[in-house]
Amino acid sequence: MLDIAAELHEWVRQGRDFAVATVVAVDGSAPRGPGATLAVDTGGEAVGSVSGGCVEAAVYELCRQALRDGRTVLAPFGPTADDPFATGLTCGGSIDVLVTPVPRTSPARSLTARALAAAANGRPTALARPLPSADTPEDPRPLLVHPDGAHEGTLGGPPELDRWAAHEAAALLAAGRTGTVPGCPSTGRPALFVESSAAPPRLIVFGAVDVASALVGLGAFLGYRVTVCDARPVFATPARFPAAHEVVVDWPHRYLERTEVDARTVLCVLTHDPKFDVPLLQLALRLPVAYIGAMGSRTTHEDRIRRLRETGVTEHQLKRLRSPIGLDLGARTPQETALSIAAEIVAVLRGGAGPPLTGGRTPIHHDAPGRVRRPELRPPGTARTSPRNR
Structure with missing residues (x-):
């Protein structure tokens, strides 16, 4: 959500309830990368974008649903070649979108507001959020991380968990990167999505x-x-x-x-x-x-x-x-x-080479060097589907 921090900071100031949908992982070709955000308030106003158009309507409805039921969900969107009526990406890639309600009554609202204020005013900051799974709370809490590794809030586990998450988020913030950090079930560490709002390069x-x-x-x-x-x-x-x-x-x-x-x-x-x-x-x-x-x-x-x-x-x-x-x-x-x-x-x-795209077979979108790869967020063998064709 730090992708559109200025707009959301104003929404917080006005006391609006809203939900945010953020791209947390990308496989293959996709219009926008991790961190791209669409936000919708209770009046139906929307700001931002997660895909440049192809799945915006479906994500908009997921935000509206999150405002109604208060639940955080992780929604996958993939190619739609097999179903011309399905909602999905036409570019052949796939994305995971994290949809989170941010009502005024949420315990995480004040922490989120501080992250938005920092990003909107150009101060480096990172927001770490657990990705939904069977082991994460129904309403996962974020962690606000500063460049020196100091953090505010808690993920809800032991202090070592917060320290680990803060360390990972601070490393991504130092590199000016947004991405996912794989979890580790044996240690109780959840998969994290870390949004960085760094000073411009x-x-x-x-x-x-x-x-x-x-x-x-x-x-x-x-x-x-x-x-x-x-x-x-x-x-x-x-x-x-x-x-x-x-x-x-x-x-x-x-x-x-x-x-x-x-x-x-x-x-x-x-x-x-x-x-x-x-x-x-x-x-x-x-x-x-x-x-x-x-x-x-x-x-x-x-x-x-x-x-x-x-x-x-x-x-x-x-x-x-x-x-x-x-x-x-x-x-x-x-x-x-x-x-x-x-x-x-x-x-x-x-990581591009500069040749014309016409007639070529190389990927249009390249991974940046050192990019954090997406973890597996669903059981092996589970097909990737859109909300409409699940």
Whole structure:
């Protein structure tokens, strides 16, 4: 539900009763991933989406039913090829949707409200919820987890269970990921669904050039917190980069030394000038960031690689460098070049290769590296069905 935290935070403030339906697991091709949420209030108003349209009506009715009977349910939706009248996914994949009522009378309402308020105001937070099974309570309680692992609420078991759940949720939050954590019946640990609302990942663009202006806008559109850094104050100005969250005047390598980066950070080096590029990349290639790309011709790239080797950068580190930066789209203009760079960033982070989908047989949706896989939520051999054709 943190996917639509701002809207639900307002619903809580207004005192509305509502139910939320959240995608908790995906197999194969599906329009949206874990964390996608549809919410419905008692008046029938809906916000959000779980599938882009193909199962929205059925999920809407499940939310209405949850508001009437107060029960949390886990509903699977799969392909509908065998039944043209069934509700299901047309893309061939399958999803599990967790439907949870959140009335004002619920004991978990205040904890949920705190999670929504934190997410709506940009504060990192995670919400861990047990997935329904024969061993979970009729009304499972959530756990609110902070980045340092501190937690509020309880799953209802011994303290060790809450500590385990908080540890797992904090790890997902640190990675900015939402997903399922398998349970363990022998230890009494239930399968958990953890929703993370992390701070936006960073995109740092080095070089206040024309391509940077277009790339900043695309980066902000993709959800990054964008910084532009250049040592030349005449070019590095907020007026030239209105879509950037910050514009820094400093030598690139000095700024990278003092700023905070993590495993989700993207670095784009557009200066294509050795006096900026080499000391910057010498440092960047040693950092645990998600993507490092550098602009320049193939001749510039070969010279840059030679200079980096001379500084002691290893071959293993050099393999991390995407240069010349971007996918081969035949780009000519700064805007087209920025698009090719953004496309490569998405491909690298999502595990894509960049070929046309037409005529191909590779999956349209790729698993992100390190993604938490869905646990088995139903007895082996049970067919996956939609609520209408169960």
